[in-house]
Amino acid sequence: MAAKPKVATASLAGCFGCHMSILDIDERILDLIELIDFDKSPIDDLKEFTGRCAIGLIEGGCCNEENVRNLIEFRKHCDLLISVGECAICGGIPALRNTLPLQECFDEAYKHGPTVYNPSGQYPNDPDLPLILNKVYPCHEVVKIDYHLQGCPPSADTIWAALTALLTGKPVQLPYELIKYD
Amino acid sequence: MSAQGAAHIKAICKAAGNDPARLMDIAIAVQKQLGAVSDTAIDLIATHLKIPRVDVDSLVTFYAFFSKTPKGRVIIRLCNDVVDQMNGAAEVAAALETELGIRFGETSPDGAISLEYAPCIGLSDQAPAALINDVPVTHLDSGKARHLAQLLKREGTQARLVKTFGDGNNAHDLIRSMVVNNIRETGPVILAPYTSGSGLKKALALSPAEVIRDIKTSRLRGRGGAGFPTGMKWDFTRQAGGDQRFIICNADEGEPGTFKDRVLMTECPDLIFEGMTIAGYAVGAAEGIFYLRAEYAYLEKFLTAILTQRRKAGQLGQTICGKAGFHFDIRLQMGAGAYVCGEETALISSCEGRRGDPKNRPPFPAQKGYKGCPTSVNNAETLCCVARILECGPGWFAAMGTKGSAGTKLLSISGDCARPGVYEVPFGVKVSDLLKKVGADHTAAIQVGGPSGRMIGPKEFNRIICYDDLSTGGSFILFNKGRNVVDIARQFMDFFVEESCGYCTPCRVGNVLLRNKLVEILAGHGALEDLAYLEELGRTTKLASRCGLGQTSPNPVLSTLENFRPAYEALFKKSRGHEPVLANFDLQAALSQGSILAGRASSIFTPVNGSQP
Structure with a gap:
């Protein structure tokens, strides 16, 4: 039996909601693992790629350099890269800060916010902390993205329909109910 | 606001009959008298005119020449269009800033002088140029700019700025401007001797239907750029219902690189007004409006x-030239600095005392125009042709030019x-012959018809200027x-x-995205796939925009992509050594602020020849 195609997932500047939605396919996850193996992903807690992947699912945009590095790794290892959900596609809630200079965001978060206690006035700056980008970027502004799956989050059925279609080589059918959001 | 200011506003509104349709004139007068149309002034105007405050507010914030906060007593508006930039507008700007001690967009602390940029002010043939309040100054350089700034600082007024006058009527007592006509070639139709009244008298000897028939026979088409047959437009206007009709002369040539109407208004105003009067007679209008852009207030x-x-x-x-029952008069409508008002429906909005918002077409102005009445909007040059056609006959006119394009065309070079x-020049002139005529030996590209037109390269220099081949409103920027x-x-x-009115999203957003992508490409962050993006976005913007502005604004991008693709490709850096990051994404720039705030460089991405993961 030929090796199953691999799928990797990552949550960048997101809330893990899209990953919850992946898990929300419920018992179909048993069907899914008949079709694929998970590679680097929070789902199996694999930290590094073990080989070439057929599909990479990206949740969240890029708000720091760590996100960028991660996204680059995904682009290098995955045949198809899919932006999943509003944050990956448009920046989402994290991108609300894009209208403000970074310094103002830091000041509000670490100095002047109503619940902040920070007598030294320092910003958190451990060398292990990744540098924050000037603004939050959607994934397709950093690397080439092959597909976008809209939603906040995209429903489990949407993710299921897209994945199974891609993995079985059939055209993706997303009926109206799966892509309406009110 | 002082009681005196309030009294001024009351008087200004009263002088305009407290008529909301005259809101442009009112705002212009208030701006002139009080140096601003403040929020308090807006309240007062709305009260006097009995209209919602928002109507006044939206008008005041729409036009470039209005401001809510007081500007300097002298406003310097330096033209920064392409031709001025080519001729050293940047050095002029630097000299003005240094000499005045303020930056563009600022007013000097004593409230004497403001410094601003203006898009085309209709003086591209004598660039760099600026308006000092409404006085044009031309052929500037950094020395002249310093001198100008010193003089304005010393005297605080533009009154004694102009020492030598231009040719022709530019030296007229009521103009006294240093602008020159730069008429390089006269022709048989427009820039020819004309006896005032000769066309009008012949028109009045005919019936209105016969006048329209003559215009149709002459095969005259609109000179503004669209080329609609004038006779047909008049016919539609005449046949439309209602008892009131209007003629509007569009002399709002805001298209950068266009300045023929400036010369027409200086040297042939009689011809224009006569054309308007004949148009009024033909379509059955009693009132004509001549729209004069604020840049030409001089x-x-x-x-x-x-x-x-x-x-x-x-x-x-009344009873013009003794013709019983023919009454017609013309009022001058001043604009206040908005390019989009050159679009006929926006122009009508402006004449009605509103923001220069374009309207949906259909209905076309010929059916439902000014104040909802049938209106014929004609270009100033078209109306000049009308007067001459009536004077010399439609056959005379039709014999000039080419088969589909009768007569001559004014070109702004x-x-x-x-x-x-x-x-x-008569229609039918080849572009390459025109280049010889104007003394252009090393031309690599021509912007035809202004920014909304097309940029052509040498392979199209054998094309012919006429409606069927290279159709244009007449502007050639070389x-x-x-x-x-x-x-x-x-x-x-x-x-x-800058000039998009912002009403519809494709134009408001599409143009910004197109511009931003060009900036990226020019900064060396472009990639090949950007060209497909630009093409698709440009097409979408054109297709989905509401009026002529957005339907043509992507043309500079699309036509340069079509004719000058190598120029784009030359800007793409081969590789910046950090595949697979897109060329558009400038990682070092994205990290710059974060790096300063953390006080350290990235430990993930070290900047070696760009940025290497």
């Missing part, structure tokens, strides 16, 4: 005097050439080899971003 007194003169001569007013200015066509397209897009 011609206002002169044009008003010509209108008065024509009234005295019986060529305007600017940019890299020895003899910029206005040329009257660029030599060595000019960066992508940067020129970017400057045009800056212009459209």
